[in-house]
Structures are given as C-alpha cells and as structure tokens.
Amino acid sequence: MSDKVFIFDTTLRDGEQVPGCQLNTKEKVEIAKQLELLGVDVIEAGFPISSPGDFESVVAISKAVKYPIICSLTRAVQKDIDVAVDSLRYAKRKRIHTGIGASDYHIKYKFNSTREKIIERGVAAVKYAKKFVEDVEFYAEDAGRADNAFLAQMIEAMIAAGATVVNIPDTTGYCLPEDYGAKIRYLKEHVSNIDRAIISCHCHNDLGMATANTIAGIQNGARQVEVTMNGIGERAGNTALEEVAMILNTHKHLPYHTNLNTKRIYPLSLLVSKMMRMPIQPNKAIVGRNAFAHSSGIHQDGVIKHRESYEIMDPEDVGIASNSIVLTARSGRNALNYHLRRLGYQLNKEELAEAYQKFLLLADSKKDLADEDLIIMMEGKLISTKIKLKHLQVICGEPLKPLASVELEIDGQSYLESETGVGPINAAFRAVDKIIKEVINVEEFLMQALTQSSRDTGKVHIRIRHNETDYHGFAVHEDTIVASVTAYLDAINKISKFKRVFLKQQSDLPLAIL
Ligand code: KIV
Ligand code: ZN
Secondary structure, eight states, X not given: OOOBOEEEEOTTTTGGGSTTOOOOHHHHHHHHHHHHHHTOSEEEEEOGGGOHHHHHHHHHHHHHOOSSEEEEEOXXXXXXXXXXXXXXXXXXXXXXXXXXXXXXXXXIIISOOOHHHHHHHHHHHHHXXXXXXXXXXXXXXXXXXXXXXXXXXXXXXXXXXXXXXXEEEETTSOOOHHHHHHXXXXXXXXXXXXXXXEEEEEEBOTTSOHHHHHHHHHHTXXXXXXXXXXXXXXXXXXXXXXXHHHHHHHOTTSOOBOOOOGGXXXXXXXXXXXXTTOOOOTTOTTTSTTTTEEOSHHXXXXXXXXXXXXXSSOGGGGTOXXXXXXXXXXOOHHHHHHHHHHTTOOOOHHHHHHHHHHHHHHHHHOSSOOHHXXXXXHHEEEEOOOEEEEEEEEEOOSSSOOEEEEEEEETTEEEEEEEEOSSHHHHHHHHHHHHHTOOOEXXXXXXEESXXXXXXXXXXXXEEEETTXXXXXXXXXXXXXXXXXXXXHHHHTTSGGGSEEEETTSOSSOGGGO
C-alpha cells in the first residue's frame, strides 16, 4: 500500500456550514485557488442541491481550479446526484460524494428504515452516480457509532457497486482514537474488496479528538483525510488540515507523505479566518498567534540559545516568518538583548543592565512591547498618557446616514470631530481617525455578548495594523458602540506614536497632534 495520504479539503463545504461563516462565490473561488496552490488533492466545493448559491460556487470553482479533484456532496437521492453532475460539468477532474447513515440511530430514527434497505439505497446511489463519473466516494454517515460488522457489510456492497473511496465519518465526534483506529483496521481485515478503494477519515471534534482520530485512521490503513483550514466546521469543527500536515511532517519516522506545500498554511489560515469572520484562538496549534510565541524568560533564553530546545517545528515551515520572542514583564535580559541587537543596538553589560531596568518599568505598564517601544525606550524618555474617550454620540437608523461625534482627550486637551460612515461604528472610527490624523487599518473586529440576552454587555476584540505591526484592543461595555470605540482606542494607545513621547530632538507635544 502506498504511503501517500490524500488531502481532501472540505473547508468550503463542511467548514462553511458554520453559522455566520457563509461565503459568496467570489470568496470561495479565491480560497479554492489558494487550496490548489497549497497542494490539496481534493476540494469539496459544496452541496449543490442545498442552494442556488452552492450550485453556482461548485460551477465557478470547477472553472477556476485545474489540478485538484472537485467534489460535490449529495444525499443518496437521484435528484441530488443529477444536480451534482450538472454542477461539475466544467471540472477537469470530478468526484461525486454520496452516502447515507450507517449507525442504528440514523437508520431507525432518521430514515425509519432497516439495515438491509439502507444498503440497497446506498448501492442504488453509487450505481447511479457511477453512470456519470468514474470517481464516486461513498460516506457511511455516523460510522463512528455504527456496528463494525454491519459497516463492513455496507462498505463491501458500496465498493462492489463502484465506489472508489469509502468515507468512514465520525460524524458526532464520539470515537476514542484507539476505537476509531480499530474500526479502520476492522474494515481492512473484513471487507473482501477493500483493496479496490481508498479508505477516508472524516472526523469531527466534539470531544477534541478529531486530529488524534484521523492520525489513528491513517496508522490503521486510511489513505485519505477530510480536513478543514483552522479546523472550522459544524459545532466544534472538523479535523484541522494544518494539524495533520504538521504531525506527518514533524514525526519523521512516520512513512506517510502528502502533496502539501506547508509554507502556504499560515497565509491561507489567515485568509480563511478573515473571509469567514472567524477569529483563530490565540493558542490554536500551528496557526494561533501564540503558537510560536515564547514569553517566559526560561523559554526565551532556551530558544535564543538553541531553537529546538522549546520548538518542535520551524515556524518558517508553515509560512510564519520567525518565532516570536514576545517581550513581556516576564522576559529576561537575554530576550531584551536579542531584540535590541536585532534593532541595531550593541550594548555592553552595564548598558544592558540599565536598559533592562527601563524595560521592566515599560513592560509593567504595557502588555506586549513592539519594536517602536524599544526604540523610544532607547532614544528618549517615555511617559505613558492615554488617548481617552470623553464623549460619544451617534445618530443612525433607516434611512438616516450614520453620523458620529467623538470627543477625545489627549494630554489634557479635548478634540472634537464628527464623521459619517457605513454604520455607527465605522462613523465613530472615522471620527477618531480624523482627530489623530491617521487612517487606521482594522484587520479584525469581533463583538461577543457576555451572556445571551438583549440587555447584554458587549465584549469587543479588535486588531489593527500600523507600520507592519499588529496591535490588539479590548473593551467591555453595555453600549456596543462605546465598547467598539474604547477597544479601538485601546489598540491605538499601544502604538508608541500615540503616546506622549519626549524624544530628545522633539518638542513635548504629543505626536498624535503634531
Ligand atoms: O460528518 C459527516 O458525516 C459528513 C458527511 C456528509 C460526509 O459531513
Ligand atoms: Zn462532517
């Protein structure tokens, strides 16, 4: 058996089922093109019977993408298959993914049927799809909870009917890695025609075991994995592409290989997160903002001396420029020196000791320190004064044009501006920009309700970008617009330029109003 593991990406189908993450056709095509460059083998482009938008997207992706197989999902229903065939008419390489429930929960309660009749329906669907395409994948939904002997019988019948790939989904994310692995092994050993098909793993993450189950599947004979970027998907999500890719890459003793150019992982992860408006949790394996960030003194020291002391992967292998030695109040002298040297400061022992004392003061008042802060620390004296929100008023509604008046206090003085915008938050941000005389790039904006009632408190997380550095702002307020503006100012206040800065060669006016 070959050790190549085929990557079947379902970001645009299972991933897109997440509420609030729907993409339009143009966005899906953009992601599909990037998936092609990443080197995935199969793109599941949609479930075309489900909506005209899904149909249109499969057609557009089929036209835009050349190398990966384009796959359309169906139920074991002729009409679904007809529509899927139509959606794939421009695909250079095409696959139909059809299937039906395999567990007794699905057979009894979803289909009100019997095991025998379910197999008949599955076989009929595979045979029907086979009339139109050579490559037919069969999914045995909820296989994770299905009886292994029945599952083997079902899979054998589907391969005999022409299935080229057999998908064994742990639809509910129930399995333990050992049990999922044993299920795949059972099929390898009990399905007489199994060598005529590829076994595929499709695991959900309800108990946080999707990746572990997928790896167990590979180790027991599966050679296709169904994954999504950032692990997005229904409920707790699907197996994360980046995790499987890097597990196979990092454990060099494993014989398996993929076609992926892993250096494209991080840029694509950011693109998916941005387009789907789904922020990546900071501690997410491989692609989280902290995945390669070392902040404790001991770890920083270890990484500076020898990267592998605390890093099992090279961040560059996933497309992240370098590991980040994050400077916080817990960082040691060695980490500070590392950054100062990078910025061109060569200090002797005494100078470093002096700089370190200044650094500790600075780090106490500010969570993450950027290069600009260090430069100011070295070049001048820094007094931290904040830009504060004094007053905010918005007018919005339908058909009114949203208008915001913002009054800020900077260094004891008040500044008032009004602006219009596409919505009240945008209008308020534009008014702030007018006061600080700078158009700030908002890269990420997330508002969450703390509880779940309409009289709730809004929590806002914002990420802005300035001079190629990211700054994060947070705020909580019952008024969501106040929360948004306060979070915006929180981020802006972290940009050194907007602190009251006394540089040796400059006046003592805050740079923000120079
Ligand atoms: O989780 C699942 O069972 C699925 C199938 C439709 C493949 O997504
Ligand atoms: Zn699924």
